[in-house]
Amino acid sequence: MFELTVNLTTFVVDPYRVRLSAHFTSPSGRNITVCCFASHGQWKVRFTPTEVGNYSYYLTTDEGKEDGLSTTPQTFTCVDSDNRGFIRISENNGRYFIFDNGEPFFLIGINKGWIFDTEGNRGDGYPSETMTHWNAERYFVEMEAHGINLVRVWMCSWHLNIESKTTKLGRYDENEADKLDYLLQLCERYKVRLMLVFLTFTDFSSIQGSKFNDDNPYSSTNGGPCNQPVDFFTNEKAKWYIKKRIGYILNRWGYSPYIFAWELWNEVDLVSGAEESHWLPWHEEIAEHIRQHDPYGHSITTSLSGDKIFLNTFRSNAVDIVQLHTYKEDYGTKIAEVLKEYLETLVTYGKPVLIGEFGTKIPTQKASHTHNGIWSSVALGSSGSALVWSSHIRDDYGDMTDEMFDSYLSLSRFVSDLNFSSPNVRPAVVSIEGGGITAYGTTADKLSIIWLTGGDPTTELKNLMVNVSDLSSGKIGIVWYDDHLGVVISMEEGQVIGGKVRLQAPPFREGLALKITFE
């Protein structure tokens, strides 16, 4: 990341409205303009170059006005690297992601909504030394060690709360902003992408306490413009301020390829009094604002509460990634059937589908629920694993356990070489002979993955036959995985004749994964 630190003399009314822009010209002649952000009495510009060679740049203030200023052009050199770039929706198959360099990005993710939050502290004022030495980093160590490449984190009244009733609207808490700088440093260090949530219903609802009146700067009780939470979607002053806040976010953190996506709302339908007719126009207006001001084109998503599907929201151009949350408390291993029902419908929209939250509070079911949720979501054509909910404080779902981390590790090994960025991805056609086993799978032109589940942990299944059809005829490679250990059990070659193949599974107990590749 290329960063400029600028000292200005201003007639200061609002440091967050200084119109300072940097204009870059790439080696190929492409012009990119990025805006500054205020930080601790200075102004900074962050820019991510994507071409090798010499860049030139200059700064302007109040561009277009008579009293605008301009600096003399300067240069810097961009050298080659093995960085993979920003993550984008694949042009070949709009249901999956790729990096700028063309490599697939198959996301393996978890929720850690308030990763900096500490016991007995609402996150609003603990000193920076606590943050930098606290345990946030241990999650990143564990995530990297278990193949997790995505974490979903919230900005809310108790976490990364850059605009609060203390700062007042339009002003930002730069110590909170510094924490997000640190979070992105951790992301980069441990190769974990960030799905950053801008707003949550919790701050606009009476469902969980009275945060709207107690903590929310948009509430009229705190001097804001909204008498009711739902006013946030229509009040022009509120929209002006949230656009300003998002502009600050884009200017400060939009440079980062480690931002996977901007999530406008967590579970927006739970905002008190809100209907789709309220939030959908708001999403369209704000998404347009982001696309105008994010030169890197990060994807945009939003979410609805558990098991809610609002078709117009999912289909809207404002939403690049369809996201579903689902909580089935006593479903244990049956979560796969729940996800199958949802995903079979949602993938038909032609957008990436992500199970953004799922989980259970029942301690004895957490491991199996998580294992089956993440494996089934991948097998059923999601753009990556479902994101299990985990929290070390504030609710009853509890933190990630070793067993949950191990399931993620086994899945990450299985998907490490998957590439679905080709057209014609479809549900696999599979039948099992015997064993009480259920199969879930996805097939593309050159790849098919199938996950078998439902075995008894105490009984070894032998001689199970797996029939797969709707395949391209010809030679195939067959790899059998242990879905708990993530290790290859056996590899063999085969032949698809008439679009069908009959395979004998190696002995297994609970589950098994199968990968078929085509020559």
Added chain:
Amino acid sequence: MKTIRIGVIQVKSPLESVSKGLIVLALVAIVAFSSWFVYFQFFMPEGEEEISEEEVTTVKSIDSVVSNNFTIPRSACLSSP
């Protein structure tokens, strides 16, 4: 002889004129402030003050520009020539 007073020529001291002028000015200021205060409190449309383009901070001078590095690894081959 009847004397008809056709007018009085009153000569003021300069100090007295200034005092009266200040009182008038103070009254005008009080009326103006009261009018603005009443408008601000009760009649100004929401967001007018903050959203106004006139409120934008202006930059008087760019005093220094410091870059973190002169050699940056590229992000990726987004649009390489």
